[in-house]
Amino acid sequence: MKLDPVSLRLFVAVMEENAIARAAAREHIAPSAASRRLAELEDALRVELFTRSNRGTEPTAAAYALLHLARGVLNDLDGIASQMRDYGAGVRGHVRVVANISAITQFLPGELQRFMARHPQVQVQLQEQISTDVARSVAENAADVGLLNEGSYGERLTLLPYRGDELVLVVPTQHALARRKSVRLAEALAFDFVGMHPGSAINTQLLRAAAEAGLPLKLRMQVTGYDALYLMVAAGLGVGVMPRGSAQLYRGAQTLRAVALNEPWARRRLMLCLRSGEPPSGTTRLLVDHLLQGTQGTDGEAAP
Numbered sequence: 419m420k421l422d423p424v425s426l427r428l429f430v431a432v433m434e435e436n437a438i439a440r441a442a443a444r445e446h447i448a449p450s451a452a453s454r455r456l457a458e459l460e461d462a463l464r465v466e467l468f469t470r471s472n473r474g475t476e477p478t479a480a481a482y483a484l485l486h487l488a489r490g491v492l493n494d495l496d497g498i499a500s501q502m503r504d505y506g507a508g509v510r511g512h513v514r515v516v517a518n519i520s521a522i523t524q525f526l527p528g529e530l531q532r533f534m535a536r537h538p539q540v541q542v543q544l545q546e547q548i549s550t551d552v553a554r555s556v557a558e559n560a561a562d563v564g565l566l567n568e569g570s571y572g573e574r575l576t577l578l579p580y581r582g583d584e585l586v587l588v589v590p591t592q593h594a595l596a597r598r599k600s601v602r603l604a605e606a607l608a609f610d611f612v613g614m615h616p617g618s619a620i621n622t623q624l625l626r627a628a629a630e631a632g633l634p635l636k637l638r639m640q641v642t643g644y645d646a647l648y649l650m651v652a653a654g655l656g657v658g659v660m661p662r663g664s665a666q667l668y669r670g671a672q673t674l675r676a677v678a679l680n681e682p683w684a685r686r687r688l689m690l691c692l693r694s695g696e697p698p699s700g701t702t703r704l705l706v707d708h709l710l711q712g713t714q715g716t717d718g719e720a721a722p
Contacts, residue, residue: 511701517565524663610656
């Protein structure tokens with residue numbers, strides 16, 4: 419058996435779905451045919467990809483290594499087909515971008531609008547993910563460029579300063595803290611919070627800071643985006659934390675106040691990440707250079 423895209427796509431689907439039946443449904447083939455293809459793939463590669471037991475299948479170390487290689491091959495194949503189609507439509511290449519919500523709400527709309535105005539033949543695909551997933555997507559070749567919070571994400575990534583942002587406390591206009599210019603987190607912890615979803619950088623930071631202050635974080639509810647956080651805070655269901663640039667999107671509503679957080683961790687850096695050891699393609703390099711044009715110094719803040 420020769421390696422073929424159908425078997426590689428099925429293998430990637432099994433790894434992502436963590437079940438042969440779900441992967442088979444996703445790839446529109448029968449589960450028995452999927453199992454047979456996986457067995458043939460193992461025979462062709464002469465390596466065990468899954469350990470099988472009554473509890474199901476578990477990927478081996480070889481499977482995780484193949485996952486990275488398979489995604490790269492499939493992306494190259496998709497890229498060939500896409501670029502050939504796009505040449506007929508006047509498009510020249512595409513870039514896969516993953517970014518956290520802070521980068522998307524504060525910076526990327528304007529940045530991408532300007533980039534695509536300059537390079538109308540380049541197609542940009544954007545997906546929102548939390549920072550840890552952004553790092554994983556870029557490292558595993560599921561994306562070309564990532565935008566995420568500063569942190570340690572392993573040696574497979576190269577991080578470049580992108581922008582700075584500031585976390586603020588958002589409260590209803592009639593709240594007891596609304597007239598303050600700045601507050602410490604310990605003062606805000608006396609109130610209920612509307613938090614971001616588990617795993618988000620802001621949620622993790624609030625839990626850590628509350629623990630260091632020796633005070634409980636009273637999460638009344640958790641939401642998945644800043645729009646929902648704004649609506650819940652405006653309804654008086656708690657206070658919340660979001661980037662200042664994101665909070666400014668709602669200033670016309672006159673229902674929220676953004677109060678500075680007098681905490682060192684409230685000043686953050688967003689980073690641009692690429693896979694280490696792999697020079698970006700021409701279209702990816704165009705976008706990376708464009709995104710980095712607005713940075714200055716070492717703090718990653720936007721140039722005026």
